[in-house]
Amino acid sequence: MSKNVTMRDIAKKMNISAVSVSKAISGHEGVSDSLRAEILKIADELGYNYAPKSPDKSLSIRVMVSETYFSENSFYSRLFGCIASEFMKRGHDCTLEILSHKAETSGNLPGAITSGKVDGAIVLGPIIKPCMDKVLHLDLPVVFVDNYTPEDIIDCVVGDNVYGSHMLTTYLINKGHRKIAFVGTVSATNSITDRYLGYVKALMQHGIATREDYLIPDRDAEGILTDEFKLPEDMPDSFVCNCDETAYHLVKFLQKKGLRIPEDASVVGFDDYIFATFCDPKLTTFSVDMREMSRAAVGLMEEKIKNPNTDRIRRVISGEIIIRDSVKAV
Template identity: 40%
Template sequence: MKKAVTLIDIAKACDTSNVTVSKALAGKSGVSDALREKIKQVADEMGYVGVKSTQNRGGNTIGVLIPSKFINPNGSFYWALYNALVTRLKKENMFCIMENLDQEDEDRLMLPHCIEDKQVSALISLGQLSKNYAKLLNDNVKDLVLLDYYVPSLDLDAVVTNGYSGGYKLTSYLIKMGHKKIGYIGSKFATTSIFDRYMGYVKAMIEHGYEVNEKWRIDDRYKRDFITMTFPEDDMPTAFVCNCDEVAYRAIRQLRGMGYNVPEDISIVGYDNYLISEVSDPTITTINVDADYMADLAVMTLMDRMEEPDGKPRIRTIEGDLVIKDSVKRI
């Protein structure tokens, strides 16, 4: 039986990336007209039939699994990611079913209904799950992509932001603004993204010869529930790097209740450039995460997995840019 032509095959033939190939075939911007025509011609000549060929493997409905506690009723970064996924999947003639996963079901290793009832042909897991649950999904889902997290001990496809680089950029910016006593807000072992951003913070501090004081490392959650942060009673740092915009927003409110003003007394930075960073008072300096591109890459990774089931899993990272707003004071 002849092997199906994949995006990777077309990319190699055109001497370009499979991301560019996917954009060209989907009619998206970012590809020159000449290269787009070349890609389409090569795809036709090679007999590429696209994602619709996945229908004979159980349909073209994709599940998106999100832990319930990551879904804020007032909106969240994950809502933006989910909406971007829906839009991208629709362009590929795929349908999408979202299912929330309760903590109890995760702890009991209960399979999602969409998998148990065979409603979907593949799954995107959005938001950190335990290693045991990720393994359960891997054992029961043929085509699986982790989005916004990875599991170091499991060889799975994943799409994440470069949290290490982002944490380094945020901390370096605070140092550039004159800060030397800088803390970090985030339960560092709660998620891989929090830990990676923490390690970027640590690198920047050590590189500049400044102390990484554990007293200034503040827990922000227990499992997935946010908790009241416990700040030091004295010897406060002049700035905090927060693991996300939601935590930065909560920190600003809690510090204000303690009599501190941001940024006059303490500077704050976040991560994601999610809506809350803009409606916050002050607006929050942050790292921008392109949710649309992240969703594009997740769908392309899933398509690659469907077409190349025996291909080596990859972790794909996305760089974020520093966005300067009002929550940092030069000292």
């Protein structure tokens, strides 16, 4: 039987909705007996796989992350801890695989994954194209966390990046700020791109023009964060940073230049991770619900192992603004 036939394939063949196909195959109400019989007939003809892996067995999962984004105090370090804890609660085994820059650029995935000795893989954060190409061709369930593809060809769990950045920027505008810069290398990751789009949307909604000189990079071509920033001559009154770590470094940089935060410039971050409270003053930020993201990722992995032929799923996890001390009304 072909493992590649999905419910969407059957729906397309019959010119009906994928929901109808799902109800027919799962035995749920909502489709007539005659349509159910026809759907099952077409499913058999196409080679649909009705034999999912048992959901009750203990699973062996590998979690991969690029060394570029993983360190002791990184967002992904804590996120892995949450994911591992969730797998453990459900009786599954979870092992971390840190991809070296050399392995990532050459597309060399861990042997346990390529050999098929595990039940599934989770990818945390961005990975570069050679590695992504290999991952997309793996013959096992893969769930991406905090990353996605524009083509919508992967199963993923992501934070609500556009909404979060839009909320932060709107918060600054409501505090009277108008000269608002965005700090982040926009093309570096999908998350940063989305956060930039949320920032732009908020400016547009309030009639504030975007400015090229107010787009400030925060990392080099290798993805390494900087602690030195090129500020525009016309100094912004506030900064929307793409992550808390960048906001932390920016605050330190501005303070070295003699600026007071928030008296002279307001700064907001994103993630609500360790750097938000390390910072002095503590950062106003957007909190990403890591535990909910972890539960969603583990649940999605179990679901894809149980029913590998289901359509691609993209789950968006909401969050909230955390108000602290880094913003002043003007």
